[in-house]
Amino acid sequence: MGVEIIPDRRVSSRREVDDNTERMSAGNPEADHILGGGFPSNSINIIMGHPGSGKTIFAEQLIFHNASDDRPILYFTTLSEPLEKVVRYLQGFGFFDETKLGTQVIYEDVGPQLAKEGAGALIPLLHAAIKTLSPKVIVIDSFKAVHDLAPSAAERRRMVYEMTALLTAYGTTAFLLGEYTEEDILLYPEFAVADGIVELSRRRLGNRDERYFRVYKLRGSRYLEGAHAFRITSSGLDVYPRLVSPRMPEGYEPATERISTGIQGLDEMLDGGLWRGTTTLLAGPSGAGKTTIGLQFALEGARCGEPTLYMNFQENPTQLIRTIRALGGDPEQAQAHGLDLVYASPVELQIDSIIVDMFRRIQQRGVRRLVIDALGDLASAATDPQRLHDYLYALVQHFAVSTITSVLNFETTGNTIAGHGMQNAMSYLSDNVVLLTVDGEERTRRKLRVLKTRGSAHDSRVREFAISAAGVSILE
Amino acid sequence: MQDQHPDSRVILIAERSQSVRDLQSYFLNQAGFTVEFVDDGEAALERALAIRPLLVVTEILIPKIDGLALSRRLQENPATRDIPVLVFSILAAGARASEAGAKLFLRKPLVESVFLSAVQQLIAAHPIGALEEQWASK
Structure with missing residues (x-):
């Protein structure tokens, strides 16, 4: 019995293609x-x-x-x-x-x-x-x-x-x-x-x-x-590895399901909630209520049993848990139902490591809702503005393809959205933009306004809202 | 007229790279074989007829007659058709080597264990003179 020739079944033409490099x-x-x-x-x-x-x-x-x-x-x-x-x-x-x-x-x-x-x-x-x-x-x-x-x-x-x-x-x-x-x-x-x-x-x-x-x-x-x-x-x-934009499937269809923000009045302003898979920019100055609204959105995810990731760069989990309790939430129960509170120090880390860690968690836990609090901190972890822009663009694309509904908090220096280069870019990239303001001398008055919703009608009036042990409520 | 090689364990190799030659020579000598090198396909045909090696190892990219044509010519000549051919090339050409009648194709670079195992298997499976003995017995 002879020795068999090592089969090469790839190509029978004159030129054989070497496409299986070990x-x-x-x-x-x-x-x-x-x-x-x-x-x-x-x-x-x-x-x-x-x-x-x-x-x-x-x-x-x-x-x-x-x-x-x-x-x-x-x-x-x-x-x-x-x-x-x-x-x-x-x-x-x-x-x-x-x-x-x-x-x-x-x-x-x-x-x-x-x-x-x-x-x-x-x-x-x-x-x-x-x-x-x-x-x-x-x-x-x-x-x-x-x-x-x-x-x-x-x-x-x-x-x-x-x-x-x-x-x-x-x-x-x-x-x-x-x-x-x-x-x-x-x-x-x-x-x-x-x-x-x-x-x-x-x-x-x-x-x-x-x-x-x-x-x-x-x-x-x-x-x-x-x-x-x-x-x-x-x-x-x-x-x-550097985050790159995902390839959009040709027949890509956005999800047609609406999900609650966890705030009834805000859902009504948004014509029934956020479209699943959309990105919402929540912009406002310090103390306007961004973290509170973001947490309310995350707690609603846990209440619905949706794996939810809350990426925070300012408050550690202990501080966040205290905030959740102040909103009338039960942090232990929320965490048992899929809420993942993650604290990362933007001073110690590069944006790449933060993003890779975020994606590992998203993939491991099948995350459906996500809050980033706040984009400005992420910016401080990025030394190159172009790199930051590319990252944010790729992030939003990944969320859309994976139908992850995200809320991105961004701290403004005043009650206006104009003037921030990154914010302008994010307004363009985001499906929805909600602006929060805070003023008042004798008492703090917090207000919000839906500036933009993609593929949806919305109530564009400025509405005052209150934060209490019952959470966030939109006032009449 | 055959100029039978004094050593019956000779392997004829058509190869131009000195680095490959050095390695083939070293590993085959270690395994107990004698090696004779030629630079081109014409010389390989000539020496194969003359010394009747246990095996011909050839690169495809050699002058005058390429390694595949060499394999065909060896198969066509009754005097050399029982000499097994191992095509050992940098080219991905397993199918073409098979079509040319080679008994085995190996892709470079050389890995001692793979190369020696192939050589030993081929020699064991195709003992030189086996065909002549078969014909003589008929």
Whole structure:
């Protein structure tokens, strides 16, 4: 009996299409999502970034995730950091597994040999390692340090050419780490031969740092472009893929069901409540009642058994629970019926991490109602106005496609809606706009006015409302 | 006139990349085979006739006669049709290799275990001289 030919049933024409590139996970689901499923197997990839940007941690997370008994992973440390230092700090991470060291993950310090013999020594070292270890992954940390050892540009090119020829001939996935800058991409020959280039960057912002993960190039892959935020935690890199607008289904039909705001008089002004899946901008100055109306909307969701998310950036859950009680609500019961009160500090977090956390909760709990209190806080977590605008646009589109009914609170500086750039943008993006005002000398008078409803008639009169232990009520 | 190779465990390889050659040579030698390399399809045909290797391994992208044509020509010639052909190429060409009469197609790059296993399987399944013995016994 003969050996069968490996079937290739994809295409019978002269040119056969190679559309099933195997992928190697980065050991991080979010990074894999950005990379279009991971790094192509048998590719050469550069992980670039300044010292302290997270390159080594990213590579180590990847290798420990992919380590297995079949073929080992080889980690060459060169002239940037001694091996002892690399391994010492590695032990603080959750992905580190000591039992894999020396068998599945092999660290080799080739720094002394490279220092003695020059950059050219790397090629015989790689040859020997391939022949004796058959590694499925090879990491060179730092490759730039090896590159810098070469005495001339011609030597550097020759070394990169020989290394590429070897790594292409042999079935291994290579990661070349280096303290490269964006300018180096045009100067260093390794960038021309790399199949993938990922940059990790860090930007100082006041008392905190913002870190970004960006794919510059990934051959044969549909990757997510742009800067994706990440944090370094004890688990490794915690990456937050940039939110992009969902693809609208062609036959997309808005929901035709109305839902209650939890305030009878407001429902009447809205011609029977909010259309499910719409976004409502609730704008007004401090003390006008935005949080109260938002909570009333959220409590109504819980009363109807709808999973409801209340994202808050000002009051922690304890303070919110007190407010709910003051409105005559039962916070424990509401939480048991699906109300999720979430507090996030916009000072400590990037907008990306807040949004990713919000979407995780939405997906995990099948959220139907959502309140963001308030957009201005979200804006303070975004350093780039364009990034904020793109995020808000994508958010509203996601809510519409998923028929999540949302209320977005926005604090104005006075009793007017005009003059705020972001507010103007949000008015345009929102289906409904409700403006709250507050005035009065002897007693506080709170009023609201429905400025806009999309696809619905509404009562456009200014109406006074009161907040009491019975909740919000629209006065005659 | 056959110039029988002194080593009966020779594998003929048509391959131009020096890096691939180095790896093939190293791993096949380790496994107990002798390797002879040629640069192009014409030389491969000539040497196959002359030394009757256990196996021909060929890249598709080789000069003069490409790897697929080489496979066809080896199959067409009664003197070489029992030499199994392994097409080992950078191209995704499994179906075309099959049409050309190759017994096995492997896509580059080289992974030692996969490559050696394929070579050993092919040699075990297609012992050289088996056809001649069959004909002689009839």
